[in-house]
Amino acid sequence: MAKRLALGFLTVGPLVILGIFFLTPAALSWLFAVVVMSFPIALVTLAVSRDGGVGRRLRFPLLALFAMLQAGVIGVLAFSASGVNGVYGFPLSLHFLLLLIWLGPLCVTTITYAVTFTELGIDDELLDQLKTMRRDRES
């Protein structure tokens, strides 16, 4: 299911982006931002899916990442030119960019990757199998 959703999004998403580029309504700028922010999640989902799903350990981090990126870009858009400032007098919109689009995903993705690495299955058995395949192919 997750893999199919990812493939569906990756098929339609670029077409939506291209359509928005050539249409003019400003309201579609929100859609453009939401679609772009969903791209990395879809790609990771496609890459890690096994038997159609992403597995229990990756489900929550991927959902958290999705939520973070969407909240970040919506926050940037919503507070843009609002005059609302955050810490040290920098605009609130800048805080959304730095915290939810940059630093938050950095922490979530790097830690998740390391913690769930064993699920990628790179172990001695796999490496031996690959050596055997190469030897057989070259002989």
Add this chain to the structure above:
Amino acid sequence: MTGLDRPLIIGAASVYLLLVLAVGLWSARRTRTAKDFWIAGQNIGLWTTGLATTSAAFSGFVFLGGPGLTYQLGTGSLFIVVAGGFTASLMCWVLAKRLRLLAAVREIYTIPDAILCRYRSRAASGIAAVAVIVGTVAYLGSQFLALGRLVEAVFGTRELFGPQSLTIAVTAGVVVVVLYACLGGMIAGVYTDLLQGSLMTLVASVVFVHAIVEGGGLERIATSISVSEAFGSSFLEPLGRVPIWTAVGFYFVFGIGILGQPHMLHKFFMIKDPRDLKWIPLVVGFTQTLCVLIWLGLGLVVPALVAQGRLAPLMQPDDAAPIYLLEFAPTLLAGLVFAGILAAIMSTADSFVNIGAAALVRDLPKALSRELKRELFWGRVAVVGIAAVAGTLAALSGDLIATLGTFAFGTFGAALAPALAIGLNWHRVTAKAAVASMLTGIILNLGLELFARNGVVLLKPGVLTTAVSLAASFAVLFLVSWLSEPDKIDEDVAFVMDH
């Protein structure tokens, strides 16, 4: 003021260059085969791979172009680098494991090699090689241009040589890189990357702190920019000076297009133990984040200093970093930073001359069903040729550093990202689809860019040509894949894809 007035800066740069040449000589003794020259013998550890990936990605574009772009565009320029929050992990999840395991079952030294294995199509790998060559020349040109500007700023060549200054500065840079890259190939590349990645991370962090203090603290920086006529509060808003199409377009191009960057992906072939991939996102992600601090720090403090009346408005935005370092930074720090920037530029250039040379002497001949004997010798010859062409482009183009880098980055992304990212994770992508996608990416990116430079406006204001070509390339890949008959995939390749 130039570096000639501060000999310590020249001293630091000279010490760095000597170290680089020493590493080059050391590497030359260890470079005996094509495998050594192209992928450092596939014998590299975690930290070297991680720092090599960071320093290959980050160079003049981040250290010089970034602060300059911020001076011009405000904080909207940050959309280029904030994608670094997830790109290290994205590369590892989507591509690193597949590429490294492919390199375990087959003799794979380049991205076109990987494309040939996946699609069993010489047309696909040939087109990938052409994309690599085109993008390499443009990207190298941006690095040499950055190098030339740096040499001009530090050594005061504009005063000495007048209109010929840039040509002379660029030529000097090209000669150093060619010597270095010819001697040691990728062994030299990755071990200098280890040195300079460490240096870049350190100096970027220190410069950030220094810049914030020099600007009077974050609050004073924000206030002085907000109340100034030249900049105003819109400067600090992410969408203040940059339309959303450009800002989010940057994020799309640099966040997703990274999956087509051969100078970064190439590093995954070199890692000795695939299990080290576990820590790569942490190493790359955090070192990249520390490096980006110089973009943020100088990007904010230089406009603040102009707003405070302590610095004259810049004649060229790309002078932001050199002028700050020469006018405000302590001599030792400035010396280290200039050495660090020099290191960063040269190492990225070294990666590119290597992969460009590989595309010329290995990938293109293979695509034409010929293979060159004496690949190591011809590789060295190709390094000289590629560097000469790129140096000429740098001296003649007159572009802002960031613009040239964006174009090249976009060419790689549009041409290669879909075929690799989707193709290595979904069996249904066919060779026809990969070919169509790569051609779409290359032709659209080049075509739209040429039209724009000649005043023909095909896109609405703010829409990036690279974002259009990347989206189109993905769209074509899926369209053709769904419409064409599935291809056969070799058993060992399928095993790597499925595992």
